[in-house]
Amino acid sequence: MIYVNQLNKHFKESHVLQDVSITFDPHITYAIIGSSGSGKSTLLRCLNGLETPSSGEIKIDDINIFESKDNLAKARSNMGMVFQNFNLFEHKTAIENVMFALIKVKKLSHDEAFKTASTALDKVGLSHRYNNYPHQLSGGEKQRVSIARTLAMSPQLVLFDEPTSALDPEMTIEVLKVIKNLVKDGLKCILVTHEMSFAKEVADMIVFMDQGKILEITPSEQFFTQPVSTRAVQFLSHTQFKGETQGKKHYS
Amino acid sequence: MNIDFTRIIPRIPYLLQGVQVTLTIALVAALIGSVLGFIISLITSKKGLLGRVLFLFVDFFRGTPLYFQLFFYHYGLPQVIPGFLPTAYHSAFVIFSINSAAYLSEIFRAGIQSIDKGQIEAAKALNISTWDIVTGIIIPIGAKNVLPAIINEFITLIKETSVAAVISVNEIMRRHTIVAGTTFRAFESLIIVGLIYYTLTKTLSIAGKVVERKLRYDLR
Structure with missing residues (x-):
């Protein structure tokens, strides 16, 4: 399990991650979505220590990855990044x-x-x-x-x-096909993406972020039909995600 | 015209022996300067107190003439440091090394900055050690990017070794002064000296082009 606890990240004046807490189950594939600047890439980059958070902690099982170089190396040895x-x-x-x-x-x-x-x-x-x-x-x-x-x-x-x-x-299309096949073969991943139909098909859970906060963590079928937050409803209408038919056409 | 090479020809071997001296100083300075310059560039690439101090040091050596630096080390320092009496070679080796380290560190710094940070991040994400990142990624990519500037610096170094004549290092220019003084044939001697220097630098620049072609993976 990856435990993200009260993570904050500041870049100069901007507060990119604001008290972000989430637990990632390694048996589940997650997609983190949200508009540009919502902090999703920063969150991902904190998970393998490419960004150091301003405060808060990330633990993988019971190893705090920012505690020592060895811990970070151990975390990175089990985690790839694309x-x-x-x-x-x-x-x-x-x-x-x-x-x-x-x-x-x-x-x-x-x-x-x-x-x-x-x-x-x-x-x-x-x-x-x-x-x-x-x-x-x-x-x-x-x-x-x-x-x-x-x-x-x-x-x-x-x-x-x-x-x-x-x-x-x-x-x-060519790259998404590769990733889809890998996930089908059992690869677990956390993906930050703007490809909504892809996220819907591949991810078990959708993490929706906006302005440095996680607004919801919802199973993917539910997220695309009945998102919890009003911001997600708005976001989905802007990205013109209009159900499966168009999505399928896009990448398969 | 009063040109007569007959008195110079027997002195050519004597002038040519200076090549060895010139090249020894240039080679030592290039080697020590490269190692030292690379270490300095790694430190000045990062922000930090040591980086800023080293930058001042680099700036000083780039901002004063080599002539001054040689004099300062060879004639200035012995006055204030008791028992410090460097030989001419000692002074030349030290000053040329530090001077080229200062210039090379700036070239290397540019090389390090020219590397796309993404590739270093990718290496970190793959758990590749800092040592392997430096030797396997930063040096090969940086070297390709700054090789022309490095070759240029080495050429400058060969030419500048002539300044060592002022502290009586027996290199090519000093030998010329001696030959001209004993034969009264300055022009002829200078023609020979000019040809020697030009041959040295031209050889280096051609060698540099060959190495550059080998390093240009983007042209393969």
Whole structure:
């Protein structure tokens, strides 16, 4: 279980997270949604210590991740992250991107790392792209390499930070399909996304945030038909989420 | 025209021996300067007291002439530090190293800042250690970005070693002064010296281009 307790984050004048408390069950997939600037990415980035909260604590089981470097490292070893801008190592080929942490962190030999990395790249449909550099790949391919890089470390949980926001619609479909298949195969994740129909299909729980606060945590079928907060109703009407038919057309 | 190389030709080997001295100073300064400069750049890249102090130090060495720095160390300090009598080589090694460390640290700092923070975040999220981030990501990417500036600095360094003549280090320019003084053939000697310097710097810049081409993964 991940316990987030009274988390606050200030960036200069703005109060990005305001007393955020939530418990994430690792057996459930969550989607955090909300308008831009609602604090959803910041919350996600706090979970693996890429942001340090101004106050409050995050515990994974009973380990406080901000207590020591070791604790944070332990938390990160079970948690992968996929970024909006892919963040591939620009000087490494696709396969080297995946192998780097396997060699440096998991201490695999070059051959073992190559084997694990190629399995991961094959899984995201990139068996023909091993030796391409990031600048030679399309956005969708880059994001799939980054997913493979994360999966190769066999994390228990993957944090997706707006994985399709930097992609055009066609590539969005290709990446969402990959993520959907992974979730179907049992991958647990917490995703921050603007793709409502995707969130509805993949997530068990929707965490709705607005202006640095969590307004509701609702099972996903219920959220999209009968959200609790009026802000969510308003948000859903703005994002023009009009039920399943349009949603399906968008990504399957 | 009064040009006569016949008296200079026997002195060419003597002038050429200066190349070894020049290159030794440049090489030592480049090596120590790179290591020192890199450490300084890592510290000044972060905000902090030590970073600010080091920045002042860097700023001083960039803001005063090398000529002054050599004189200050070689002739100034011995007056106030009892028993401190550096040899000419000692002074040259120290000052050229620190001076190039100051310039290189600024180049390295630019290199570190040129790296997209996202890649470092991705590495952190993968639990990659700081050491592996520095050696596996920051150095290779930064090196590619600043290599032309580094080569430029090394070329400047080779040229500036000529200043060491003023504290009587027996490098190329000092040898020229001696040759010109004994043969009264300054012009001819200078032609040779000019060719030597130009050959040295040109070789380095060509080597730099070759290395640069190897590092440009974005052109592959």
